[in-house]
Amino acid sequence: MDILHNLAFGFETALTMHNLMYCAIGCIVGTLIGMLPGLGPLSTISLLLPLTYSIPTDGSLIMLAGIYYGAQYGDSVSAITMKIPHASSIVACIDGYQMTLNGKTGLALFTAGISSFIGGTVAIVVLSTLAPTLGELAFKFGPADYCALMLFGFLCVSFVTTGSLLNGLAMTLIGVLLGTVGTDVNTGATRFTMDLPFLIDGIGLISIALGCFGIAEVVKNLDSGNQYTPFNGTIKLMPSWPEFKRIIPSALRGSAVGSVLGLLPGGGPTIAQFMAYAIDKRFSKYKHEIGHGAIEGVAGQAAADEAAARTSFIPLMAIGIPENAVMALMMGAFIIKGVQPGPTMIPDHPELFWGLVASMWVGSIFLVVLNVPLVRYWLSIFKIPFNVLFPAILFFCCVGTYSINNSLHDIYITAFFGFCGYLFMRLGLEAAPLMLGFILGPMLEENFRRAMMLGRGSFEAFYTRPISASLLAIVALFVAWQTWAFFRQPRRAAGGVMAMERVAELED
Amino acid sequence: MIKKQETVLNNMNLARGLCIIAISLVFGITALQYRIGDFSRAGPGLFPLLIGTLLLLIGVLTVVRSRFVEPEPIKHNFKNIALVLLGLCGFAAISQYLNMIAGIIFLVFVVSFGGTNYSVVRNIKITAGLIAVAFMFRNLLGLNLPLY
Numbered sequence: 001m002d003i004l005h006n007l008a009f010g011f012e013t014a015l016t017m018h019n020l021m022y023c024a025i026g027c028i029v030g031t032l033i034g035m036l037p038g039l040g041p042l043s044t045i046s047l048l049l050p051l052t053y054s055i056p057t058d059g060s061l062i063m064l065a066g067i068y069y070g071a072q073y074g075d076s077v078s079a080i081t082m083k084i085p086h087a088s089s090i091v092a093c094i095d096g097y098q099m100t101l102n103g104k105t106g107l108a109l110f111t112a113g114i115s116s117f118i119g120g121t122v123a124i125v126v127l128s129t130l131a132p133t134l135g136e137l138a139f140k141f142g143p144a145d146y147c148a149l150m151l152f153g154f155l156c157v158s159f160v161t162t163g164s165l166l167n168g169l170a171m172t173l174i175g176v177l178l179g180t181v182g183t184d185v186n187t188g189a190t191r192f193t194m195d196l197p198f199l200i201d202g203i204g205l206i207s208i209a210l211g212c213f214g215i216a217e218v219v220k221n222l223d224s225g226n227q228y229t230p231f232n233g234t235i236k237l238m239p240s241w242p243e244f245k246r247i248i249p250s251a252l253r254g255s256a257v258g259s260v261l262g263l264l265p266g267g268g269p270t271i272a273q274f275m276a277y278a279i280d281k282r283f284s285k286y287k288h289e290i291g292h293g294a295i296e297g298v299a300g301q302a303a304a305d306e307a308a309a310r311t312s313f314i315p316l317m318a319i320g321i322p323e324n325a326v327m328a329l330m331m332g333a334f335i336i337k338g339v340q341p342g343p344t345m346i347p348d349h350p351e352l353f354w355g356l357v358a359s360m361w362v363g364s365i366f367l368v369v370l371n372v373p374l375v376r377y378w379l380s381i382f383k384i385p386f387n388v389l390f391p392a393i394l395f396f397c398c399v400g401t402y403s404i405n406n407s408l409h410d411i412y413i414t415a416f417f418g419f420c421g422y423l424f425m426r427l428g429l430e431a432a433p434l435m436l437g438f439i440l441g442p443m444l445e446e447n448f449r450r451a452m453m454l455g456r457g458s459f460e461a462f463y464t465r466p467i468s469a470s471l472l473a474i475v476a477l478f479v480a481w482q483t484w485a486f487f488r489q490p491r492r493a494a495g496g497v498m499a500m501e502r503v504a505e506l507e508d
Numbered sequence: 509m510i511k512k513q514e515t516v517l518n519n520m521n522l523a524r525g526l527c528i529i530a531i532s533l534v535f536g537i538t539a540l541q542y543r544i545g546d547f548s549r550a551g552p553g554l555f556p557l558l559i560g561t562l563l564l565l566i567g568v569l570t571v572v573r574s575r576f577v578e579p580e581p582i583k584h585n586f587k588n589i590a591l592v593l594l595g596l597c598g599f600a601a602i603s604q605y606l607n608m609i610a611g612i613i614f615l616v617f618v619v620s621f622g623g624t625n626y627s628v629v630r631n632i633k634i635t636a637g638l639i640a641v642a643f644m645f646r647n648l649l650g651l652n653l654p655l656y
Contacts, residue, residue: 054650166570170528173563177535177556184552191552192538215592222588222622387623388634391616394592395638398599398615403651411600415593422589426582427524445555457548486573 003128010354013058014362022059023359026066027366032381033067034074036389037084042432043217044071045329046209047393050400057337058352062359064333065313066366068326072269072309073116073367076302077375080108082382089305091273095290095297102293106236107243111295112302113372115251119303120364122255123262123310128357130263130311131346134318138343141319143451144461148468149265149321150444152475154437156266157324162430165482171429175437176444178203185442186449198409203417205332206404208438211417212424212431214397218390219422235376247299250280254300258307268312268324269305276304310360316341317353321440325432328439519579525570532567536560588622595619607656612638 013019029051033044048067052060075089080096092112099108141149158168181192182202193199239247254276261272280300281290290297313330315323320342322328334341339349346353371378401414421431455461463469535556545551595618603611616635620626645651 051649166566166573167524170563170566170570173559173566174528174531176559177531177563180535180556180559186550187543187552189542189552191542191556192535215596219589219592219622222592223583223585225624387620387625388630390623391619391631391634392638392641394595394619395599395612395615395641398596399642399645399651399653402653403645406652408600408604411596415596415600418596419589419593423527426520426584427527428520428580429524448555449550452547452550455548457546459547486569 006132006350006354007128007358009350010356010358013351013355014062014358018056019059019062019355019359020362022055022063023066023363024366024370026063027070027073027363027371030067030070031074031077031367031371032070032378034071035078035378035381037078037221037386039071039217040075040089041068041071041326042209042329042435043213044074045326045333046206046213047396047400049206049209049329049333050403052333053336053403057339058355060337061334061339061352061356062363064330065356065360066363068330069116069120069306069309069360069363069367070371072305073113073371074378076112076116076305077109077378078382080112080298081105081379089273090270091277091301092298092305094277095293098291098293099295099298104293106234107239107295108293108298109235109375110237110239110372111247111298113368113375114247115254115299115302116306117364117368118248118251119255119258119306120310120360120367122252122303123259123307124357124361124364126259126307126311127314127360128354131314131318131353131357134314135343135346138319141343141467142461142465143447143454144465145467145471146321146447147444147451148462148471148475149319150440150447152471153265153321153323153440154433155475155478156264157436158266158433159478159482160266160268160271161325161432165479166486167429168433171424171431171433172437175434175439176441178208178434179438179441180445185446198407198413203413203438204401204404204410205329205336205438206401207410207413208417209329209332209435210397210401211414211419212421212434214393215414215418216421216425216431218393219418220425221386222390237373243295246286246295250284250296250299251303253279253283254303254305255307257300258304258309259311261304262308262311263314263323265315265321265323267308268326269308272304272308273301276300306364313356317345317356318343320345320443322436325435328436331439518581519574520582521574521577521580522571523582525567525572525574528567528570529564532560532563536564591622592619603654608642608654609639609656612642 029048030044033039033047034041045067052063055063076092078084079089079092081100083093083097096108099105154172158172159165162168181199183190183200190200257276257279258272261267261275277297277300280296281287284290284296286294286296312323312327315321316327316331322331331341339345339352397414398411401410402408404410424431451461462472539553539556539560542553543551544553544557595615598618599611599615602614613635616631616638620631642653642655646653646655
């Protein structure tokens with residue numbers, strides 16, 4: 001009953017006029033921007049993050065969460081209608097696009113929308129039961145445990161997002177190093193500032209995010225010279241009853257898979273989609289149709305996507321450790337707003353936590369009643385040619401960077417990171433782990449130094465405390481396995497996206 | 509010498525390793541100039557040095573591994589990134605010394621060289637639209653943009 005009481009309390013925050021508006025704006029703008037080619041959730045959030053600065057804390061976090069799942073839905077819309085894959089919607093391209101080819105675009109979009117709603121609802125139940133419990137558990141974590149947990153997270157994220165442990169770890173560590181730029185909080189010494197006054201406070205989160213995800217993506221699209229032909233088919237949204245009945249079991253399966261995978265470090269929407277799709281392919285009643293435009297092929301993955309997107313808030317808000325790059329960015333936004341995610345967040349800011357949880361459900365409803373019926377109008381955004389769009393995106397990057405400190409110098413930093421992001425991309429390095437390293441770097445250093453100080457310079461705490469010892473044991477096993485694989489088959493660990501595509505082909 | 513450069517550009521894996529090594533050295537060597545301290549009383553340089561060393565190790569492993577895999581060429585087309593960087597830096601500089609409206613004009617007219625075709629009329633329309641948006645940002649959202 002406690003949960004119901006808490007949720008009711010949360011709805012009090014979420015259902016105020018302002019917060020409803022922020023949630024709706026977030027969902028719609030997120031969907032619109034997320035639909036654009038090349039702009040996945042990470043770039044969408046970094047582009048829109050500056051918009052939330054002038055909004056009160058609860059409203060801005062609600063809006064950001066709305067932007068996040070709006071972007072997720074937008075991704076699947078462009079995947080279904082035009083087979084434009086983003087990192088977060090590769091699976092939707094398979095059956096979703098096949099359904100478009102079969103003339104069932106409306107059904108596919110409706111399925112994706114309603115499955116997202118089911119996935120989101122299941123995930124919110126998980127979120128509201130699990131997060132407070134986990135938060136209490138997290139009070140038992142010492143500095144050594146936090147270090148071990150972060151290392152474990154680094155490893156998982158590196159491996160999952162890039163497919164190559166070496167590349168991913170390299171990016172994470174570069175991120176950690178970038179996080180050390182600025183004033184060292186323990187000694188007051190300035191590090192790596194090259195005597196530039198604007199680096200004393202460290203590198204801005206927005207500069208890195210917009211550079212690596214905004215500008216680099218724009219240039220990538222320019223380089224490829226892709227022009228997308230806008231979708232011109234008809235959209236008939238309402239499904240027939242037998243069609244509707246087919247959505248439910250698959251969506252529930254997907255929700256369960258997504259909720260679990262969203263909790264694990266390195267987990268999150270992308271991997272949940274693949275898993276849900278694979279499970280549907282094996283257990284669904286209509287498994288022979290999957291791959292040729294089956295409802296199940298869309299429903300399961302959409303539900304898993306949404307469920308994982310929401311349960312991945314649990315590690316962030318309960319323990320204070322983001323488990324993937326999007327959550328790292330969210331954590332940055334929380335900190336900018338003066339809220340430190342972690343075990344103390346729920347007791348200290350109950351209205352914020354429960355308000356956010358409740359608003360996620362409100363956001364789900366917005367997605368179903370607002371975005372799904374209006375999607376045909378949203379699709380007209382593709383009628384704007386990219387030649388018009390990209391100068392505007394670059395301008396928004398500039399304004400976003402500038403508006404944080406009203407400093408034009410920050411634009412140079414963003415441009416510099418745009419170049420870095422481009423270079424990394426050309427070198428086959430994924431920028432997402434860098435974000436995680438950058439956000440967690442200062443925390444890792446802080447906890448590491450604290451653990452070493454408490455242990456008077458000995459590493460004992462790392463292997464005597466049960467939590468950290470078991471996490472580090474998993475890390476060691478993982479590294480050993482990867483080293484073995486490294487010497488066995490150097491070819492196997494090719495670039496992450498390629499690996500994903502290969503999985504997608506295999507699924508076909 | 510020229511031959512070596514060619515191999516680096518034609519081998520993404522090798523170039524990646526070298527790039528990682530370079531970054532690790534920049535941070536690692538700079539960290540050495542700060543006080544290192546010891547584990548029980550860490551100075552500001554200790555943690556970056558540790559991470560830099562780890563990164564160096566990864567860079568070396570990447571270079572070693574690049575010897576065993578088929579070289580992949582780097583796709584490089586520096587025109588677009590150069591245009592975008594020029595546009596952004598020019599925007600910042602012009603906004604600082606002149607005003608942001610001139611900056612927007614510069615940004616649009618420079619970066620659109622990177623598009624698939626170039627049209628002055630279209631650029632004027634985009635510029636007008638963005639200036640309108642900038643005024644909206646300033647007057648409705650209260651952003652402090654130095655427009656004129």
